[in-house]
Amino acid sequence: MAEQSGMGKRIKAARKAKGLTGEHLSELCHINATYFRQIEAGRKIPSLTVFVSLCRELAVSPTYLLEDCLNDNELSGFNVLSDLWKTAPPYQIEVVTAMIRSALECMEVLKNDLLA
Structure with a gap:
């Protein structure tokens, strides 16, 4: 339940920071407002x-x-990538995005080949 209340607290803080009512x-x-x-x-x-909404x-x-649901090991890799992403110029972001897409496509082909 601590994880749920942590998420709820973060939602509330972000909502208030944006000046939104529930x-x-x-x-x-x-x-539904009650569900929210x-x-x-x-x-x-x-x-x-x-x-997602x-x-x-x-x-x-x-x-x-x-954040409360993930342990430090799961967050550390994401935080490193997030920090790099925030400081990268647009052309680097485009190149890295293309590289990741290509790698994922190759992995899918390899998976399909292994299953065939």
Whole structure:
């Protein structure tokens, strides 16, 4: 339950930082205000669709909301990449994105070859 209440506290903090009421945010996410209050209070876990909507409307990363659910090892790699990404110039971001897409496509081909 600590993880849920941590997520709820982060949602509430981000909502307030954006100057949104709970009712307005629930409307933006197309959910019932009561359900949203339960999420924010840590009594409910949002569905994936709602979670993505919350991240989008609050302009926060999933990692920010899930911080209490992830251990330091899981966060450390993401934080390093996030820091690098924030400081990289646009042309480097384009190159790295293309490299990652290419690597993922190759991995998918290899997986399919192994399964065939």
